[in-house]
Amino acid sequence: xxxxxxxxxxxxxxxxxxxxxxxxxxxxxxxxxxxxxxxxxxxxxxxxxxxxxxxxxxxxxxxxxxxxxxxxxxxxxxxxxxxxxxxxxxxxxxxxxxxxxxxxxxxxxxxxxxxxxxxxxxxxxxxxxxxxxxxxxxxxxxxxxxxxxxxxxxxxxxxxxxxxxxxxxxxxxxxxxxxxxxxxxxxxxxxxxxxxxxxxxxxxxxxxxxxxxxxxxxxxxxxxxxxxxxxxxxxxxxxx
Numbered sequence: 719x720x721x722x723x724x725x726x727x728x729x730x731x732x733x734x735x736x737x738x739x740x741x742x743x744x745x746x747x748x749x750x751x752x753x754x755x756x757x758x759x760x761x762x763x764x765x766x767x768x769x770x771x772x773x774x775x776x777x778x779x780x781x782x783x784x785x786x787x788x789x790x791x792x793x794x795x796x797x798x799x800x801x802x803x804x805x806x807x808x809x810x811x812x813x814x815x816x817x818x819x820x821x822x823x824x825x826x827x828x829x830x831x832x833x834x835x836x837x838x839x840x841x842x843x844x845x846x847x848x849x850x851x852x853x854x855x856x857x858x859x860x861x862x863x864x865x866x867x868x869x870x871x872x873x874x875x876x877x878x879x880x881x882x883x884x885x886x887x888x889x890x891x892x893x894x895x896x897x898x899x900x901x902x903x904x905x906x907x908x909x910x911x912x913x914x915x916x917x918x919x920x921x922x923x924x925x926x927x928x929x930x931x932x933x934x935x936x937x938x939x940x941x942x943x944x945x946x947x948x949x950x951x952x953x954x955x956x957x958x
């Protein structure tokens with residue numbers, strides 16, 4: 719199935735099916751691909767399907783959209799292409815028929831409009847915008863039930879995975895545990911959790927199906943795992 723692999727610092731943090739005629743990318747929660755970073759505009763770009771072709775189109779974003787290292791306004795995209803939005807990368811994975819067509823497509827990866835290589839000033843501006851989102855709030859989870867070993871998980875990264883996948887901040891165990899059950903995002907104002915699998919996730923007893931802002935004391939249930947979210951008091955002894 720055709721899909722987008724969303725990467726942060728080289729690690730896959732989400733997979734999004736390319737099953738819609740238009741897929742929106744941006745910072746606001748109403749996008750199909752939500753990237754919570756100030757380097758990303760509220761509605762930054764779209765991926766549009768026209769027949770058997772796919773296009774990436776920048777929506778007059780502040781910091782631009784980059785395709786294979788070049789800034790673009792609108793360009794056809796192919797299997798293996800990498801779109802960079804802010805400091806996140808979106809890798810395009812298409813089905814075999816689309817891949818075969820892409821190999822012989824004229825002007826592969828070339829924009830329908832003017833393209834330019836990213837300049838040092840553009841890179842500086844993007845990284846500066848990203849750095850302004852360095853979170854001030856620090857929090858984590860205490861395990862109430864369902865996990866052996868570590869009982870307290872401090873969440874320092876901007877994006878953290880809960881799942882069976884190696885490298886997850888909280889590893890789920892069991893034969894049917896999803897690789898990525900949920901993503902926890904840390905931002906300047908606080909934390910939010912987003913379900914990323916079919917596994918039911920509850921916050922304070924209520925099933926959530928989309929991004930949910932976490933508050934101090936919230937109880938999160940993921941299968942047999944029960945966690946309590948907390949906000950760490952400033953100056954309590956652990957650095958960010």
